Amino acid sequence: MGRHSVKAPAKRPGRALILSLIAAFAVVGIVASGVFLWVGGHLNPLFAAAESGCLEREQLVVIADTSIAPALADIAKDFDEASETCVETVVKPQDSADTAAVVASGGVDADAWVPESSVWVDRMSATAASLGQTAPDVEVGEPIAATPVVFAAAATKAAEIASAPVTWTRVLGGALPTILPNPEASSASLAGLLALRGHSSPDDPRQFAGAMIELGKSIPASTSAAFGALSTAPQPSVVVTTEAQVAGFNLDDPAETLVAAYPADGTVLVEYPLVRLPARSGGDAGGATADGVADAAETRAALLAAFEKAARSDTDRLSAAGFRAGDGTGTIDVPGLAADGPAVAAADLDAAAQLEILRAWAVLTLRSRMLAVIDVSGSMEEPAENGLRRIDIFQQAAIGAMEKFSGEVEMGVWVFSTARNGDVDWEDLSPIAPLADLAHKQEIGGIIQSLPSRLGGATGLYDTTLAAVQRVRESYDPEKVNSVLLITDGRNEDENGIDLDTLLAELAKIDDPSKPVPVIMIGFGPDTDLAAMQRIAQATKGAAYSASKPEDLGTVLVDALSQRTCRPNCG
Known part of the structure; x- marks a missing residue:
């Protein structure tokens, strides 16, 4: 019992x-x-x-997010003792992501759910739809408590981090090293991404996408793992989290406490609503009449309303655990937190916008397996508009682009021109392997540095493209996004190789919907054959881009990554 x-x-x-x-x-x-x-x-x-x-006893079952469950359990104990009805309120801690999945499948037997943010209710409905089921009929009440999104820093590093204003704008620009727990499991991270998007340029969506790629280079599985990473970070860093998460960490008497840094350019609130779930069975109802079942449901509903009121009113217990009132107000006396919290009013957490961001995050952080194919024809020695050689500009862009990839990405490198190895136009310089392998990443860096010494010949574009697609498909990994990233400054010049129509026919012949290998083509410079690139991209359900300026290469890389889910119908 x-x-x-x-x-x-x-x-x-x-x-x-x-x-x-x-x-x-x-x-x-x-x-x-x-x-x-x-x-x-x-x-x-x-x-x-x-x-x-x-x-x-009449039993109430409340599933609560693990961050607030301990405080609610204490409140439930007092509620049961003070109630004039014989009631047992059971608070079951469970991560909101797990509860959302269980509720979506119809497998939960509880009276209420207190998730970390109402966005989990929308995700529950989306999950139910993906399962081909009707979402359970739930009722979302007013927040019992709330906690603002903050940046957590190790106490010993706080002064150094605060030497400049701690802002979302600094995160966007890469000036504030930031650790983001997986937003697919963390409401704070998802809300933080919404705040981050709110401070990005509305005229340049690539800025926000680029920031997400940077944040996705290393993704801690949990907030506690992110807190642990602060001590080993190569430079003073912050974790996107909430006041309540910082409070929970500090109240456990850690070796080093955390300090909450409040974004100077505004923040958002994560709210904890009480969500009423469909009527549960209530145990063994054998022999009970319809009126008896209805009376029991009515009694539980009344008790649940009373418990909700008691929970919302018990500000002492909630604030002691690091929570503020449902509207974000209230005073907290917990080490590492400001007594009165953020002065900036919280923004509205648009659930639809959060789900949109979550979908974009899933695309940008997909585990990828990519063969990079680089043009080293003689024309790459020609000067660009700024006086640098095309190959010099590519080197700079490639080094910056490499830093955007996470360790989850696997990459190999080919170079191509014409007749590099007898009649073969391409040269395999590095196999497809994880960038998490430091030796492999350094090998690719060395290849990029060596490119000027490899220049020569014409552009053997079509033969190389076909061979690259065949190579990626030969070693296809169904758990990853398999693709070819081809960068060229010109058009096909191999008179002894296949023509465009033959290439397209061969690509159609080897096409396998169960093993898609999109070709992402980036034309670098004014001489590229964009029309041919577009036809190749269409045939492989990839994309073609023109990077006519030195700074465009990084931009089109972000585009190529962020449009993966829309292919072959990207705009």
Whole structure:
């Protein structure tokens, strides 16, 4: 039995006499006061809280996010003891992501759910739809508590980090090293991304996409893992989190406490609503009449409303755990937190916008397996508009682009021109392998540095493209996004190779919908054959871009990554 349960006394001689005396006193109660203890075998609620104990309890089951569950469990204990009804309120801690999935599948048996943000209700509905099911009919109440999104820093590094204003703008520009727990499991991270987007340029969506790629280079699986990473970060860093998460960490008496840094350019609130779930079974209802079942449901609904009110009113317990009132107000006395919280009003957490960001995040952080194919024809020695050689500009852009890839990406490198190895136009310089392997990443860096010494020949574009697609498909990994990234400054010049129509026909012949290999083509410079590139991209469900300026290469790389889910219908 759970909290406040009473064990049945051991069976012993004389129990029948005791039961007879109870029945007799029941009759006296009926005559004397018009109320009764037993009716049809059920305990009257008026006597439920009698000090003699409860013979039958009404149970409330509340699933709460792990961050607020301990505080709600304490509140539930006081609520049960103070209630005039014999009630047992069970608070079950569970991550909101897990609960959303269970509720979507219809497998939860509880009266209410207190998620970390109402966005989990929308994600539950989206999950149900993806399962081909109708989303459960739930009712989202007003927030019981709230906590603002903040940046957490190690106390010993806080002064250094705060030497400049701590802002979302600094995160966007890469000036504030930031660790983002996985937003697919963290409401704080998802809300933080919404705040980050709000401070990005509305005229340049690539700025926000680029920031997400940077944040996605290393993704801690949990907030606690992110906090642990602060001590090993190569430079003073912050974690996107909430006041409540910082409070929970500091209240556990860690070796080094955290300090909450409040974004000077505004923040958002993560709210904890009480969500009423569809009526649960309530246990063994064998023999119960329809009226009895309805009465039980009505009783639980009334008790749940009372518990919700009690939880929202118990500001002392909530603030002691690092939570503020549902509107974000209130005072907190927890190490590492400001007493009065952020001065900037919280922005509205648009659930639809958060889901849109989550979809973009899923695309940008997909585990990729990519073969980079680089043009080293003689024309790459020609000067660009700024006086640098095309190959010099490419080197600079490629080094910057490499830093955008996470360790989850696998990459190999080919170079091509014409007749590099007999009649073969391409040269395999590095196999497809994880960039998390430092030696492999350094090898690719060395290849990029060596490119000027490899220049020569014409542009063997079509033969190389076909061979690259074949190579990636030969070693296809169904758990990853397999693609070819081809960068060229010109058009096909191999008179002894295949023509465009033959290339397209061969690509169609080897096409396998179960093993898609999109070709992402980037034309670098004014001489590229964009029309041919577009036809190749269309045939492979890839994309073609023109990077006519030195700074465009990084931009089109972000585009290429962020449009993966829309192919072949990208605008």
